[in-house]
Amino acid sequence: MRLKKWTSGDRQAPEPLEGNVVATVTGGTIIWFVLFLVQLPFYRWYADRDYDWWIWTCLAGAGLGLIGIWYVRAREKAIRRTKDQGTPDQ
Structure with missing residues (x-):
């Protein structure tokens, strides 16, 4: 049965992908903040329909971003420092 190959543990898991995490998080933060700014002029419309939480969700997304x-900047700095010291990965 073909499904057994995927679930029996015969295959090794692939290595995790490492991309530019700082750029990804920064891009997401910018998107959240832009969405906040775009919705802000329509606050009364959102508030009249009890959807004003959308605006505050965008602001919270930007803040958490x-x-x-x-x-992620601190993480990248720590990874770079570890590599520079020649400490083996664990």
Whole structure:
């Protein structure tokens, strides 16, 4: 049965993909903030229909994105520092 090859553990898991995480998180943060700015002029329309939480969700996404940018930059710096010291990966 073909399905057994995928579930029996006969195959090795692929290595995780490492991309430019800082750029990805920064791009997402910018998108959240732009969505906040685009919706802000329509606040009354959203509030009249009880959808004003959409605006605040976009602002929260931008705020959390700023925390994410700080986090991934610190992570990249730590990875670079570890490689520079020649410490083996664990």
